[in-house]
Amino acid sequence: MTNAKQPAIQVQNLWMSFPGKQAGEQIHVLERINLEVKAGEFVCIVGPSGCGKSTLLNIVGGFLPCSQGDVTVEGQPVAGPDPRRVFVFQENGVFPWLTVQENIGFGLLKKSVAERAGIVAHYIEMVGLHGFERAYPRELSGGMKQRVEIARALAANPDIIYMDEPFGALDFITRLKMRADLVRIWQSEKKTILFVTHDIEEAVQVADRVLVMSKRPATIQNIINVDLPRPRDLDSRGYLATRDEIFAAMGMSLRIGESEAEAARPNGAHAPKPQGLIPN
Amino acid sequence: MSATPPQPDLATFTGNRGPRAQNFQWSKIVLPIVVAILFLLAWDAGVRITGSDIFPKPIEVMRGIIQLIQRGLLLKYVVASLYRVTWGFTLAVLVGVPFGLFLGWYGWAFQAFNPMIQMLRPISPIAWIPVAILWFKVTDKAPIFLIFLASVFPITVSATAAVQNMQPVYLRAARNFGLTQFQLFSRVILPATLPQIITGIRIALGVAWLVVVAAEMIAVNSGLGYLIIDARNAGKRYDLVVAGMVMIGLIGLVLDLLVRQLEKFDEVRWGYANR
Amino acid sequence: MSLKRTLLVVAVLWTALITVLHLKLNLHVQFFGPKPKVEATQKFRVGFIPVTCHLTCPVTDFINKNMSGESFFEPIRFNGWPEVKEAYLSGYMPATFLLAPLAMELREQGVPIKIVYLGHRDGTALMVNKDSQIYRLEDLRGKTVAVPNRFSNQRLLIYKALKDRGMSIKDINMVEMPPPDMPVALRQHAVDAITSGEPFMGQTELDGYGRVLYLTKDIWPNFISCVLVVSEDAIKNRRPEVQRLVDGIARSGKWLDQNMDHRMEAAEFVAQNYYNQDPRLLRFVLSKPPDRVKYTNLAPLKKDFEEIEALAVESGIMQGTVHFEDYVDTSFVKDDTAIQPYAWEGKKP
Ligand SMILES: Nc1ncnc2c1ncn2[C@@H]1O[C@H](COP(=O)(O)OP(=O)(O)OP(=O)(O)O)[C@@H](O)[C@H]1O
Ligand SMILES: [Mg+2]
Numbered sequence: 058m059t060n061a062k063q064p065a066i067q068v069q070n071l072w073m074s075f076p077g078k079q080a081g082e083q084i085h086v087l088e089r090i091n092l093e094v095k096a097g098e099f100v101c102i103v104g105p106s107g108c109g110k111s112t113l114l115n116i117v118g119g120f121l122p123c124s125q126g127d128v129t130v131e132g133q134p135v136a137g138p139d140p141r142r143v144f145v146f147q148e149n150g151v152f153p154w155l156t157v158q159e160n161i162g163f164g165l166l167k168k169s170v171a172e173r174a175g176i177v178a179h180y181i182e183m184v185g186l187h188g189f190e191r192a193y194p195r196e197l198s199g200g201m202k203q204r205v206e207i208a209r210a211l212a213a214n215p216d217i218i219y220m221d222e223p224f225g226a227l228d229f230i231t232r233l234k235m236r237a238d239l240v241r242i243w244q245s246e247k248k249t250i251l252f253v254t255h256d257i258e259e260a261v262q263v264a265d266r267v268l269v270m271s272k273r274p275a276t277i278q279n280i281i282n283v284d285l286p287r288p289r290d291l292d293s294r295g296y297l298a299t300r301d302e303i304f305a306a307m308g309m310s311l312r313i314g315e316s317e318a319e320a321a322r323p324n325g326a327h328a329p330k331p332q333g334l335i336p337n
Numbered sequence: 338m339s340a341t342p343p344q345p346d347l348a349t350f351t352g353n354r355g356p357r358a359q360n361f362q363w364s365k366i367v368l369p370i371v372v373a374i375l376f377l378l379a380w381d382a383g384v385r386i387t388g389s390d391i392f393p394k395p396i397e398v399m400r401g402i403i404q405l406i407q408r409g410l411l412l413k414y415v416v417a418s419l420y421r422v423t424w425g426f427t428l429a430v431l432v433g434v435p436f437g438l439f440l441g442w443y444g445w446a447f448q449a450f451n452p453m454i455q456m457l458r459p460i461s462p463i464a465w466i467p468v469a470i471l472w473f474k475v476t477d478k479a480p481i482f483l484i485f486l487a488s489v490f491p492i493t494v495s496a497t498a499a500v501q502n503m504q505p506v507y508l509r510a511a512r513n514f515g516l517t518q519f520q521l522f523s524r525v526i527l528p529a530t531l532p533q534i535i536t537g538i539r540i541a542l543g544v545a546w547l548v549v550v551a552a553e554m555i556a557v558n559s560g561l562g563y564l565i566i567d568a569r570n571a572g573k574r575y576d577l578v579v580a581g582m583v584m585i586g587l588i589g590l591v592l593d594l595l596v597r598q599l600e601k602f603d604e605v606r607w608g609y610a611n612r
Numbered sequence: 613m614s615l616k617r618t619l620l621v622v623a624v625l626w627t628a629l630i631t632v633l634h635l636k637l638n639l640h641v642q643f644f645g646p647k648p649k650v651e652a653t654q655k656f657r658v659g660f661i662p663v664t665c666h667l668t669c670p671v672t673d674f675i676n677k678n679m680s681g682e683s684f685f686e687p688i689r690f691n692g693w694p695e696v697k698e699a700y701l702s703g704y705m706p707a708t709f710l711l712a713p714l715a716m717e718l719r720e721q722g723v724p725i726k727i728v729y730l731g732h733r734d735g736t737a738l739m740v741n742k743d744s745q746i747y748r749l750e751d752l753r754g755k756t757v758a759v760p761n762r763f764s765n766q767r768l769l770i771y772k773a774l775k776d777r778g779m780s781i782k783d784i785n786m787v788e789m790p791p792p793d794m795p796v797a798l799r800q801h802a803v804d805a806i807t808s809g810e811p812f813m814g815q816t817e818l819d820g821y822g823r824v825l826y827l828t829k830d831i832w833p834n835f836i837s838c839v840l841v842v843s844e845d846a847i848k849n850r851r852p853e854v855q856r857l858v859d860g861i862a863r864s865g866k867w868l869d870q871n872m873d874h875r876m877e878a879a880e881f882v883a884q885n886y887y888n889q890d891p892r893l894l895r896f897v898l899s900k901p902p903d904r905v906k907y908t909n910l911a912p913l914k915k916d917f918e919e920i921e922a923l924a925v926e927s928g929i930m931q932g933t934v935h936f937e938d939y940v941d942t943s944f945v946k947d948d949t950a951i952q953p954y955a956w957e958g959k960k961p
Contacts, residue, residue: 571887
């Protein structure tokens, strides 16, 4: 990936706490967070549930003010949401009162009608929703809705996309397919993506780098480079090694005990990994 | 209604159109008619058994209605009542919806106005009749004012609740795209709350129509409410009293059916459980 | 079409349609053709209720319309006492027929109101159900009696009648009820006796379940229940119109009492055009007996009102701080005997 001189996202010494139930009580969520995302980079954040991943992403996205620290995006301190950066929420944020094409064109009000139609058609094609332009979200499946939301984010032509467990609600196969689509789009559109997930496999499949957070109060505990060629072979040694490395890092932070390899697969619940579903 | 692929609207989601679906449609019309006929028979039998010659039989009411039609009064009265309800109700929507959205959006406004609204809301429009006469004299404005009062509160309250119950993810999604405050209202908050507002409007229209009799007690000289009061003045014309009641009921039914059509529009259909 | 567009189009079209229809059908607005002359000043409005006590109001209107093609005032029909009173207080109409004690009490409460003429004399009955055991006033003890209003003369009448027999108002149970609802209430035994202006009393007789316990003329001869009141403002600023109104009402009264043909004629046109009642009813109460209600001798007299005032004070509905000179203006009737009935012989077919 290209290395711009200036990092796209820079977080320095970030602290975050929420007021607790009792007066004066503070719930410390994030401690001394430092991170950097280069322009065009695809970075994943993983960590145990409730550790503060969403909180971190919301702060970077400008939806939440932090308690202390500096957050700069493209050289500017973050003051709030900005149309140049788009957030894809874990809960589906597609507007049910608009059709697929109206949803995708939602952020394009300033463009002329013809221009807007062109952009919308382009992204509908890209996310494979051709033929559903005039359908309403209630007529779509969960995965299709997720694709609408991603298309809406991409159509706004942001420099950076923040995604908070965007595929969390999808079934396994759709999830694999969506990951593949996302990587394909990312490669062709040259966006910067900061992606939160608690699914380690997912992180290894899509990311250039994976940030592993500890449990609350969270710090960034490991940074793991995923130096694997794309398309990624889910049975290759490199893939498995990277995956296990993250599992190990997480396992330690979870303190499940036993050998690191065992900790990495607590219930043996991971489904077999079909091959070749990650394209390009 | 805008068409949706692959098939245009309704057919897509009313389920498959097998024989059962058709039976369902059939029963939707026939069953209510059967119930209505049973009701009429029970009514007729009730009057015959009690031997009352004050309360009219259905057939007498029917004759009363025909007489009203022949004298050209029915159309006049229906028009007058609808006119007052239309204006009172339209004003209530024009005031209630924006005001309700405003209260729902700004917490301080809700804190400030809600106690007053909850205090005014339970006051029956009948209690306002003296005020209406003193303010608006004996003109059409007085009943319009009463109908406005009766319907503005349900509309306001439902619009407020709609904003307060709105899914926050829509707002956050919208904030991604750098909307102005006005755009946020018109493109997100209003459409997101519309299904609930329409339900509120439907209830309020029922209330507005309910109040028409009381509102027309004021010395207006037309309207279905006036018909009832006038028939009371006219000695033993309870057939006309009941005729007025029947007309009010029938028109109320039609109004409700019409407003229900609004719920079928694609822009709001998502807001209702699948029917 | 989208919801917004449909809603807007339907709402605008509907509102326009219903408004035009209403203006055309009920307000009789002419949209095409020559506009009717716009009246320079508003017609003098006079409120009334469809009872025989107010009969001279529609009669005057009708006779004037028929004799000169146009009436000089606009009768406004109401359905209940509170509404008439409130419409008068709102300033909607400068004159109205009103219950005499109510007018006096309004004056006492500071309303600038003057009684200028009487509506009628007598014209009230107390009815009981035919199959009840009430044959004398004494039998009313413990019974429920409906009166139109606490400020009605009917209430004072009962008060007086009971007092004359050594009873008091506490011996009966008195309820207020709009006169149109009284016949059914009596018929269904919801109340034991009813009293109000005609034709609601006559109706019970006509329909065969009511029996007269007394007519006013038997208990309080020349009883007054309703009067014509005018605001002081109108007396000051629209004196000619008030004079014309009083003259018209007086002439109608005399016309009504001239002969039975006139009364039957009035029963017909008033029932059809103003009261919306069965003409049989008015024919009945205006003729059986002929002196059930009278429309002559209607100039307000001091002794009549002093009697009412005394009873009102005694029964607690007035304080007694105002007197005849305060609430009556006799200046519109110089000589009641000089007034001639309308020379109109009805619309002969
Ligand atoms: N508004 C808030 N007020 C108080 N506490 C909060 C608030 N938002 C989050 N928290 C707390 O901060 C912690 C981190 O929350 P966050 O949503 O960031 O977790 P997460 O890492 O995204 O978890 P998950 O993977 O389950 O989505 C949680 O313990 C939560 O209780
Ligand atoms: Mg989260």
